[in-house]
Amino acid sequence: MDLSLSTRSVGDRTVVEVGGEIDVYTAPKLREQLVELVNDGKYHLVVDMEGVDFLDSTGLGVLVGGLKRVRAHEGSLRLVCNQERILKIFRITGLTKVFPIHTSVDDAVNATD
Amino acid sequence: MATVELRFSALPEHVRTARLVAAAVARRAGVDESVLDEVRLAVGEACSRAVGLHQRGGIGGTVRVALTDQEKRFLIEVEDEAGPAAVPASGAAESGEPDEDTLGLAVITGLVEDLEVTNGTDGGLIRMSWPVSVPSVAV
Numbered sequence: 001m002d003l004s005l006s007t008r009s010v011g012d013r014t015v016v017e018v019g020g021e022i023d024v025y026t027a028p029k030l031r032e033q034l035v036e037l038v039n040d041g042k043y044h045l046v047v048d049m050e051g052v053d054f055l056d057s058t059g060l061g062v063l064v065g066g067l068k069r070v071r072a073h074e075g076s077l078r079l080v081c082n083q084e085r086i087l088k089i090f091r092i093t094g095l096t097k098v099f100p101i102h103t104s105v106d107d108a109v110n111a112t113d
Numbered sequence: 114m115a116t117v118e119l120r121f122s123a124l125p126e127h128v129r130t131a132r133l134v135a136a137a138v139a140r141r142a143g144v145d146e147s148v149l150d151e152v153r154l155a156v157g158e159a160c161s162r163a164v165g166l167h168q169r170g171g172i173g174g175t176v177r178v179a180l181t182d183q184e185k186r187f188l189i190e191v192e193d194e195a196g197p198a199a200v201p202a203s204g205a206a207e208s209g210e211p212d213e214d215t216l217g218l219a220v221i222t223g224l225v226e227d228l229e230v231t232n233g234t235d236g237g238l239i240r241m242s243w244p245v246s247v248p249s250v251a252v
Contacts, residue, residue: 023128025125025129061216089220093219
């Protein structure tokens, strides 16, 4: 399965809905999307990963890269994920401490801290 | 001899194939369903790392994945041809992303208990194994 990406604005946040597999082959597409959003001045991103079937370290690297980019503009990058097998990868690498991870898009969009 | 052996050009688009084949062979060998996700992820990471080493080194070549159904363990070996202790090129940091090689190894180390990462003159070898659940009643 390939990667699917779609974006929409919710208030001052931009929700990036990701579906399919994020791996060494597809991760560059996600990177391009995040870079494009930041270049367009979208600095508050919510990456909805509920439709993601597979995520590897390449995908993690892209998300960390995205976080660095939005932070350079005092922005934020929040994740939405309830899937245990995906959350496990964030835990193994210690990235649960780096990303705010929410259980729903609404929760992530309304979060302020 | 490996139960199933796969060789692919060191390109990102083939890593998914390696993941799917490894998971299918592991399932057939009797690796527990609950760890198949781990097997899939670990093989993907090992293959991504191998492909990355080839690409950063600017060399072609193939990645070899050997899947061996031993009596009580299911063994997976991923071997690259990227040369001795391939070091990421200095340009790798330009993208602003963290060192994917480090993240990849962190994932593999966190997932696999029985793991061995070695480097020879031709390239690196990642060897990992999982227990096989032997059915108590033959079907």
